Amino acid sequence: IQLTQSPSFLSASVGDSVSMTCRASQDISNYLAWYQQKPGKAPKLLIFTASTLHTGVSSRFSGSGSGTEFTLTIDSLQPEDFATYFCQQLAVYPRTFGQGTKLEIK
Amino acid sequence: EVQVVQSGPEVRKPGTTVKISCKFSGDTFGDYYIHWMRQAPGKGLQWLGLVDPEDGDTKFGDNVQGGVTMTADPSTDIAYLELTSLRSDDTAMYFCAADTKSLGSIYLDPWGQGTQVTVSS
Numbered sequence: 001i002q003l004t005q006s007p008s009f010l011s012a013s014v015g016d017s018v019s020m021t022c023r024a025s026q027d028i029s030n031y032l033a034w035y036q037q038k039p040g041k042a043p044k045l046l047i048f049t050a051s052t053l054h055t056g057v058s059s060r061f062s063g064s065g066s067g068t069e070f071t072l073t074i075d076s077l078q079p080e081d082f083a084t085y086f087c088q089q090l091a092v093y094p095r096t097f098g099q100g101t102k103l104e105i106k
Numbered sequence: 107e108v109q110v111v112q113s114g115p116e117v118r119k120p121g122t123t124v125k126i127s128c129k130f131s132g133d134t135f136g137d138y139y140i141h142w143m144r145q146a147p148g149k150g151l152q153w154l155g156l157v158d159p160e161d162g163d164t165k166f167g168d169n170v171q172g173g174v175t176m177t178a179d180p181s182t183d184i185a186y187l188e189l190t191s192l193r194s195d196d197t198a199m200y201f202c203a204a205d206t207k208s209l210g211s212i213y214l215d216p217w218g219q220g221t222q223v224t225v226s227s
Contacts, residue, residue: 042218042219095141097151
């Protein structure tokens, strides 16, 4: 299953709200996770089963969608949110990742 | 708290072999799958595959070359990724991550800190 993230790059300011999309080439129900990665660090889990916030993750993050289209929304951007975001499907093997959306400070 | 800690950076010459480790702690090793990912410089995440420490079963990603072996040692709670016949394009950061079987394999968490493998003559 191929995952396509858009946009590849997103420029925003502190305090803005942003959304990014992950589209699957086949129906994956809600078996989608979102991760945040900062330079030189391992990815961190944000959201699983498309919309469930992982323990300890800020409520400014939210996920939605099912089937083939999914959205990650970040409200009231904070400086620590500027990073790259990846989606991953866990519906079938082989597991696959999207190519990432890099969120940059405007 | 479940933790996975990876071995340190490695430098190898083309054509050689490297074996990196992922030490699991904080719960029962056999209750988790260990996944391996690769991230080339400036690129996205590639899922290499997983190993089930309970029975050694493995699954591999598409386009994963034959020179990749994943194993797990239940006596030490360590998973291994071995790469043979290394090429310069194997230069990347390699991550392991745990996946809870009981939840139905719905996310990867936690992740190891990453192991940098550099292949250079």
